Amino acid sequence: MDRVRRRAGWLLTVGLLALTGWTTVVGFLMPNWFDATEDCARTFERPDSHGIRVVTHWFPPTASCDFGGGDVRHFISPATTVLLTVAMVLIAAATGTGLYFAVRRFFEPDDVVRSAEGVDLKARLVAQLSSGAVIFVLAIAAYTGASAFAIILGGASGGAVFGLAGLIMVAGLGAGLDRQVGPLPSTPLESRRRGAAAGLITFAATFLATAAAGRMPFFRIWAAPLGAVIYVVVVLVQWSRHRAAAPGRTERDRSSSPV
Incomplete structure (x- = not known):
């Protein structure tokens, strides 16, 4: 644990970089934010985007296209959702640990002047x-x-x-x-x-x-x-x-x- 404490800054930096990468990957996998319904129609080869309902969640990362009448398609596959969720848990643990030890340094007693x-x-x-x-x-x-x-x-x-x-x-x-x-x-x-x-x-x-x-x-x-x-x-x-x-x-x- 003492080794982790000494490397808190590096652990926090790596965690934040990984977290940024994770959000970038999830954002890339989501339907296009500019026109999500059109992206659904194009991905699943529908003639137009009329009446399509898009549902997205960042955690766990999911996206689905509801074409009506019970026809719902996963824009992000369930397997990808599981992998991204596990990755996020690990990244959050590393980032949280690094942040905890980094913040704790501001409260450690220090009498050396x-x-x-x-x-x-x-x-x-x-x-x-x-x-x-x-x-x-x-x-x-x-x-x-x-x-x-x-x-x-x-x-x-x-x-x-x-x-x-x-x-x-x-x-x-x-x-x-x-x-x-x-x-x-x-x-x-x-x-x-x-x-x-x-x-x-x-x-x-x-x-x-x-x-x-x-x-x-x-x-x-x-x-x-x-x-x-x-x-x-x-x-x-x-x-x-x-x-x-x-x-x-x-x-x-x-x-x-x-x-």
Whole structure:
């Protein structure tokens, strides 16, 4: 179990990739979302799509075409449904396990303090702001493009999976940046919490701003630059609060909220 805990990040990544692949496969096997009745008519060689009723379920993944009069055909075969269901259970177990151990790292006790002695904190702040802005511009731009394909190929389920992947991505990026160039003195636990909070706040604020603009979240040309600006503002606030608390920091202070 300790080995699984140490590999939680990799397990979670593999699980999310597999989950994305699963939704893509299921979306591909389903009747065409643009005109499902026409797809049923074409697949089962019917002259037209009039009166056809299409019933679909994502889990277990099933799709059937009801032509009326008791004539119901499986668009996805029962054998395929069983295989996809078993695969989903295994993928969900792996993803859930990875997520559990990854989240648990944010609550593990950690008393090792990284000192600020001999460190140029101003240069460290500039490094976090500049590198973070660039990384979040690229990450949000890439995420927006990839999520479009996820929604097209996997439908709503694909979009939901990619939404979860986005949250984990920004939390990991934020934690990694804070660990490398975040405020000091700090414990690794405090750094993980603070960095993850910065990433999640950036993601949530960008999501809300683009959604309020009247389009699908993130699907705006200014979404990536906005995300970078939000991250910079959040980091500046975190550094300001850290400096204010630094002179009188106690053990209780180090376990408080990262933002």
